Amino acid sequence: MNMSSRSPERLVHVPLGERAYDILIGPGLIGRAGGEITARLKGRRAAIVTDEHVAPHYLEALMDSLQTDGIEAVSLTLPAGEKTKSLEHLATVTDMVLSARIERSDAVIALGGGVIGDLAGFAAGIVRRGVRFVQIPTTLLSQVDSSVGGKTGINTRHGKNLLGVFHQPDLVLADTAVLDTLSKREFRAGYAELAKYGLIDKPDFFEWLEKNWTQVFAGGPERIEAIAVSCQAKADVVVEDERETGRRALLNLGHTFGHALEAATNYDSARLVHGEGVSIGMVLAYQFSARMNLASPDDAARVEAHLKAVGLPTKIGDIPGELPPTERLLDAIGQDKKVRSGKLTFILTRGVGEAFIADDVPPSEVLAFLEDKRLK
Amino acid sequence: MNMSSRSPERLVHVPLGERAYDILIGPGLIGRAGGEITARLKGRRAAIVTDEHVAPHYLEALMDSLQTDGIEAVSLTLPAGEKTKSLEHLATVTDMVLSARIERSDAVIALGGGVIGDLAGFAAGIVRRGVRFVQIPTTLLSQVDSSVGGKTGINTRHGKNLLGVFHQPDLVLADTAVLDTLSKREFRAGYAELAKYGLIDKPDFFEWLEKNWTQVFAGGPERIEAIAVSCQAKADVVVEDERETGRRALLNLGHTFGHALEAATNYDSARLVHGEGVSIGMVLAYQFSARMNLASPDDAARVEAHLKAVGLPTKIGDIPGELPPTERLLDAIGQDKKVRSGKLTFILTRGVGEAFIADDVPPSEVLAFLEDKRLK
Ligand SMILES: NC(=O)c1ccc[n+]([C@@H]2O[C@H](COP(=O)([O-])OP(=O)(O)OC[C@H]3O[C@@H](n4cnc5c(N)ncnc54)[C@H](O)[C@@H]3O)[C@@H](O)[C@H]2O)c1
Ligand SMILES: NC(=O)c1ccc[n+]([C@@H]2O[C@H](COP(=O)([O-])OP(=O)(O)OC[C@H]3O[C@@H](n4cnc5c(N)ncnc54)[C@H](O)[C@@H]3O)[C@@H](O)[C@H]2O)c1
Ligand SMILES: [Zn+2]
Ligand SMILES: [Zn+2]
Numbered sequence: 001m002n003m004s005s006r007s008p009e010r011l012v013h014v015p016l017g018e019r020a021y022d023i024l025i026g027p028g029l030i031g032r033a034g035g036e037i038t039a040r041l042k043g044r045r046a047a048i049v050t051d052e053h054v055a056p057h058y059l060e061a062l063m064d065s066l067q068t069d070g071i072e073a074v075s076l077t078l079p080a081g082e083k084t085k086s087l088e089h090l091a092t093v094t095d096m097v098l099s100a101r102i103e104r105s106d107a108v109i110a111l112g113g114g115v116i117g118d119l120a121g122f123a124a125g126i127v128r129r130g131v132r133f134v135q136i137p138t139t140l141l142s143q144v145d146s147s148v149g150g151k152t153g154i155n156t157r158h159g160k161n162l163l164g165v166f167h168q169p170d171l172v173l174a175d176t177a178v179l180d181t182l183s184k185r186e187f188r189a190g191y192a193e194l195a196k197y198g199l200i201d202k203p204d205f206f207e208w209l210e211k212n213w214t215q216v217f218a219g220g221p222e223r224i225e226a227i228a229v230s231c232q233a234k235a236d237v238v239v240e241d242e243r244e245t246g247r248r249a250l251l252n253l254g255h256t257f258g259h260a261l262e263a264a265t266n267y268d269s270a271r272l273v274h275g276e277g278v279s280i281g282m283v284l285a286y287q288f289s290a291r292m293n294l295a296s297p298d299d300a301a302r303v304e305a306h307l308k309a310v311g312l313p314t315k316i317g318d319i320p321g322e323l324p325p326t327e328r329l330l331d332a333i334g335q336d337k338k339v340r341s342g343k344l345t346f347i348l349t350r351g352v353g354e355a356f357i358a359d360d361v362p363p364s365e366v367l368a369f370l371e372d373k374r375l376k
Numbered sequence: 377m378n379m380s381s382r383s384p385e386r387l388v389h390v391p392l393g394e395r396a397y398d399i400l401i402g403p404g405l406i407g408r409a410g411g412e413i414t415a416r417l418k419g420r421r422a423a424i425v426t427d428e429h430v431a432p433h434y435l436e437a438l439m440d441s442l443q444t445d446g447i448e449a450v451s452l453t454l455p456a457g458e459k460t461k462s463l464e465h466l467a468t469v470t471d472m473v474l475s476a477r478i479e480r481s482d483a484v485i486a487l488g489g490g491v492i493g494d495l496a497g498f499a500a501g502i503v504r505r506g507v508r509f510v511q512i513p514t515t516l517l518s519q520v521d522s523s524v525g526g527k528t529g530i531n532t533r534h535g536k537n538l539l540g541v542f543h544q545p546d547l548v549l550a551d552t553a554v555l556d557t558l559s560k561r562e563f564r565a566g567y568a569e570l571a572k573y574g575l576i577d578k579p580d581f582f583e584w585l586e587k588n589w590t591q592v593f594a595g596g597p598e599r600i601e602a603i604a605v606s607c608q609a610k611a612d613v614v615v616e617d618e619r620e621t622g623r624r625a626l627l628n629l630g631h632t633f634g635h636a637l638e639a640a641t642n643y644d645s646a647r648l649v650h651g652e653g654v655s656i657g658m659v660l661a662y663q664f665s666a667r668m669n670l671a672s673p674d675d676a677a678r679v680e681a682h683l684k685a686v687g688l689p690t691k692i693g694d695i696p697g698e699l700p701p702t703e704r705l706l707d708a709i710g711q712d713k714k715v716r717s718g719k720l721t722f723i724l725t726r727g728v729g730e731a732f733i734a735d736d737v738p739p740s741e742v743l744a745f746l747e748d749k750r751l752k
Contacts, residue, residue: 087463087467091463094532094539095532095533095534098532098534098535098538099534125541126502126539126540126541127538127539128538129527129529129540129541129542129619130541130542130619151505153505156470156471156474157471158471158474158475159474162474162503162504163470163502163503164502164505165501165502165505165506165541166505166506243505243506
């Protein structure tokens, strides 16, 4: 991990055989999208999916760049927010992609955050049983996490991401300049996922973040560096375990608790966005690990202190409004796809940078722990 | 190809690495389904999808067998027919599967023909990004074709099978006794796909069918033999080209014309079922190949004679009712996923057992040919 490199643009390659692809990271990539795409894909049609917050800023620049390079593109602008990851919107997107006569070698392009990426990627994975897919992630969260690795999906009344496919992108363009229009709150939410890589198995990176986080927020080389380190970390795990039958589950650190909290707030982003749920969830994972005598309470305190310093919520009590009874939170965890015949699977930890998969966590322990934590 | 084997049950293995699976072929397999499934899958829950024609005959026997072997099963009975392959029914199936708390190691079971198999397989492929899948095909067509190979999908207003995933089954149980309740018309439709394997690259098998087809219809060892040869033929192609980037396209012999005719009849099975479309489509492919001086008119006549002998439609004029103008038929072909930038991709032939992929067929030739054929 070379933290001192100062080149303005970075490339992370994801070596997945015939599904290998590049992630480009740096400012101004949207303006060069057409060239980067035509250099890699055969098709000359594209269907862009974006949302109402992103479109006014970046859609025209993207369309211009595609046109310049001879790509015929149409676009669909959807409402912003988690509720857009629904079967209804999936139907709208697939219909638009088919109307645009996108063939297997043409591309669906996701221009937006994780919501647009997950939805458009799912559509790309099922139209004609799979067409090309380009991710242009515009949130910090999507640049360091959701745009890499091929997980796509939508939510159902039974829970988050319960329908989806694995469909790797053919190219990821992480334009770091677009993060300047992102709200501070959304930037912080993405930062939680970025810090997650340090907490899983990169203690040096976490320490570097404790020192350099203000520059990551401000922009400049530290931001590019932190995003590149994160993409590399995610790529390494994905290459080792593309379909999450093992090690890839480590990326769910903080997510089992986080998803339960998102469900408990009915996916109302005014109250809690995904990365905030992950922030609280990671602190809970460290605290639960300490309670189970796996990790030191000092590590839990250190993690909480850093996430709090950057302005992230770290406690269940930080969520505004009423929450359902603790049993209902546990139900949401049970329906989560990480459940295994009665025992719960959690990512727990032995310290900073020492996460591991625990697949025999008794639901009763989790219930008692959560009861306890709600009161604080 | 050993046509003289007379063992009552056959096993065809599909060696797809970590996606490898068995196809069992013989009478009485539904009554043994529980044992065959528990011998291969870890999960002990199942969600059965079936249709209103099949359920009264076989659902109870299947549920009993599963219960005997300790599998907790729920079932969903859908309307019969091609229109069931829709996004609306996909939503119903995925909701039922999630309500049943099917996890990744549990199974969705398709009990029915190709419609149920394609729909349930698609659901199995997207719930939790993929759960286990067992095919119990109950039509001849689904036993020799759709249940093997992992193609799943639904139809949209833009055309057939335009949404779907590749999701291999974990087990196929082809109970040949259930074909006794199948209508003669549906049996014949499946026979078209069976004959297709001979026409693609097995001239000996086609010749064997010309001699033995009455016994295949009557049941007994010839039926099992013909189904086993077909499953082996399909498995061979699938193993060579799982995701249809090349040779697997040969299986589409007769299908490009066939799909256009299905679209032209608005998927009204009273007028045309899939296998009948394939029968007419295969004859058209031979006739078009003869017109292009690729094959002999004698081969086209031989193929037509055999399919006609078994009682299949072989001419556009065999379809009852009005058809749209020929240009509209061609449009349907163009929107079909086998189109490549303006030129049409067809499976053409140099004779019986000598099919090949032609990816540069001029639409104008097809138009003139179809205009001509409609008048006869
Ligand atoms: N597929 C995966 O591997 C994976 C991983 C992590 C998270 N996710 C999913 O990602 C989603 C969350 O993603 P997200 O946090 O990016 O949410 P998001 O897509 O909802 O974006 C957050 C908000 O920022 C706005 N926005 C996006 N880019 C902007 C920009 N440059 N300027 C101004 N506003 C901008 C959006 O319109 C939205 O209002 C969740 O659905 C989560 O399940 C998926
Ligand atoms: N996935 C693939 O690779 C693939 C390949 C070929 C065809 N297909 C698809 O398969 C579908 C056609 O399949 P199909 O011909 O089996 O149609 P189908 O599923 O509609 O079955 C035909 C009719 O027979 C009834 N039936 C089924 N089994 C019966 C039994 N044992 N006794 C009495 N009635 C029975 C059904 O209820 C239905 O009315 C099409 O949608 C086609 O696109 C898919
Ligand atoms: Zn996340
Ligand atoms: Zn077919």
